[in-house]
Amino acid sequence: MAISLTKGQKTNLTKENPNLKKIIASLGWDDESIDFDLDISAFLLNAEEKVTQDVDFIFYNNMESETKAVIHTGSSRTEEGHNETIMVDFSKIPSDIEKIPIIVTIHEAGERQQNFGQISTAFIRIINEDDNEEILRYDLAEDFSIETAIIIAELYKSSGEWKFRAVGSGFRDGLNALCRNFGVNV
Template sequence: MGITLAKGQKVDLTKSNPGLKNIIVGLGWDTNKYDGGQSFDLDTAAFLTDGAGKVTSDADFIFYNNLRHPSGSVTHLGDNTTGAGDGDDEQMKVQLDTVPANIEKIAFTVTIHEAMQRNQNFGQVSNAYIRVLDETAGTELIRYDLGEDFSIETAIVVGELYRHNGEWKFNAIGSGYQGGLGALCNNFGINIG
């Protein structure tokens, strides 16, 4: 059984799991019933950043149109456009020992595709979570359930992996943004024009 975190909690990942190299970061959610007439398409992304929390190039932004970091250290395992079914809706594979030395944080985010046009926000999403699995053993190491009631936000930084004294740790962030993917990109130093 893995560790369940609350917002703002930080936990060691590699120190308490010696030899851990390959992990799967799974994100999942359910959409509430409503009469908007539009389906929901939530998208996960990862931003690989330096110590200042900014990407060093656009290649450090991993999402449905850029599924793999040039280093091979982070791979998006595919876009789920419906969120139907149980379990993780989208996953990313991270090879911790191949993350470039200049990358100090990997932030995992969820956005609502075309949220403004569809009049959607995270107030219409429930049971959102992020979890970290040991890929080799298939065991869940960390889980963070977003119990927060987001109302107008269209993007969330769910959690991040970060380096500390040569080890990887996980931070349960749960920070919401208005402005969807564009707001997130600006936050992490990507100009989407």
């Protein structure tokens, strides 16, 4: 049975699931009142919380990391609504990578005058790629009135184990601000 997390909660992914090698981080949303295009992205960060190179920023224009540890699989539509996924292979993550924040942004938020205050059903699920079982889910229930980018979650390494933290931290200046913060040249 999947764990349901709230903002700030953590869980140890690889200790609780010792055979866990690959996960799918699946962003989902369903809000038919306005046409939203949410995008998922990830940054591979070192101990200083910076990318070591620009290709460590995985998004729709750079679909995979150099080692193929993190792969953006694009977007789709399912019975449950919209869906974007990133696959993570823990065995291929370079040893100097300590954290992988998972980001959600609204595509063309400024042009469309959209923000996360208009979306009521965004969530992220972590799925075991081997058996397609949902391990955990975090429903983004915070009230974001002006934010156009959110760090929804973080995968992070601690004592050799990979853990998950439900973050839910919003940013007004979108993805460009996060890129600069994490050391990506934009």
